[in-house]
Amino acid sequence: MASTIPFWGASLQAPHPLSERDAVLVRSPLSLSSPTSMTAKLLGGLRPLRLKRPSSASWSGGERLGRGSFVIRCEASGARISQQEFTEMAWQGIVSSPEIAKENKHQIVETEHLMKALLEQKNGLARRIFSKAGLDNTRLLDATDKFIQRQPKVIGESSGSMLGRDLEAQINRAREYKKKYGDSFVSIEHLILGFSDDQRFGRQLFRDFQISQQTLKSAVEAIRGRQSVIDQAIDLVDEAAAKLKMEITSKPTALDEINRSVLKLEMEKLSLANDTDRASKDRSNRLEAELSLLKEKQSQLTEQWEHEKSIMTHLQSIKEEISWISVVEISLLELWRH
Incomplete structure (x- = not known):
């Protein structure tokens, strides 16, 4: 049993x-x-x-x-x-x-x-x-x-x-x-x-x-080394941009993330340029497809951001003009009272 x-x-x-x-x-x-x-x-x-x-x-x-x-x-x-x-x-x-x-x-x-x-x-x-x-x-x-x-x-x-x-x-x-x-x-x-x-x-x-x-x-160390170089390069670009104050206003978070992703993928693709094995070639082809989609989105967001930034710049200009006119009016009023 x-x-x-x-x-x-x-x-x-x-x-x-x-x-x-x-x-x-x-x-x-x-x-x-x-x-x-x-x-x-x-x-x-x-x-x-x-x-x-x-x-x-x-x-x-x-x-x-x-x-x-x-x-x-x-x-x-x-x-x-x-x-x-x-x-x-x-x-x-x-x-x-x-x-x-x-x-x-x-x-x-x-x-x-x-x-x-x-x-x-x-x-x-x-x-x-x-x-x-x-x-x-x-x-x-x-x-x-x-x-x-x-x-x-x-x-x-x-x-x-x-x-x-x-x-x-x-x-x-x-x-x-x-x-x-x-x-x-x-x-x-x-x-x-x-x-x-x-x-x-x-x-x-x-x-x-x-x-x-x-x-x-x-x-593992080969892949980690490649990734470390990519990350360090991105950090250097960010640091240089901050020091030179290349942007008039801060980019939207979504656009900034896409820019970083594009840069990262481009660097990874560049690092695979000399690799001839099948896995590297397949990865390079996938990177190309991902880059194409990201760059299209990047272009759309950049165009939208530039448009919004120009509107904000124009509004700021109008605001400054209004402020200047107000100052002139107050000054004239003070002169009239005296």
Whole structure:
């Protein structure tokens, strides 16, 4: 007669009775069937679900931390993952991971779900890093999907997602890389580097693709170096404009942002001019298309701003004339009284 190995949020069906030592208290009556015996092989196959013991952390949803900010509380470990410590794209990858797990009927959110989320970000930094390291993103995504499909699935209605121990460790490694690079936020490159030490999924994935941690670091540093040059150049342009007071009045925020975006994309395109690899050429073509749209919008906003500025200049001139006339009238009135 089959016995049940209970876990938080799910239970596993084994073909023979188990000792009390193998059981953990459950919170949900869900079940997941396993056709193999309760041996070391079975435990190895159930590795993704070992994180449902009480030492794992529950992904209990978002809690607001100020305007536009969220925090994920890991109930069992007491850990907190706050939006405020991540870049926008890194946070997007993290919060997309539970949806990927749910789509695949996984209750525990793990490192493979995060990897898939990062690889599915169109024109994302993760894809650029892997391309720079000589990897094929399509093959990486296929390998990630195959690993996900091999994991046990929860049968029945899930009571919610849970943060896996390996994913929690992955985020902590990313935090360490953030400190190492002296950055203010955990970003995509920190998460990517963290996969090199992921014993669950990432390390073996990189071995299969014959990619070393040093190769990844070199790709990250190459992209970071290029981005740093672009950002520094923009800062120098802004500083020069401020010192020379090139504008009569301040530009609208929307136009200023577009100008900065155009400058940034043009510099990035220029930096790709000597790259001959396919990924760089594809990126250059996408940059050209983005620049075309931005420049059209830039032209429209500039024309509108120049028109509004001329009206304001004219109104200011009229105001000064009115003020001058008023002064003359007052002066004449004072003379008449005397």
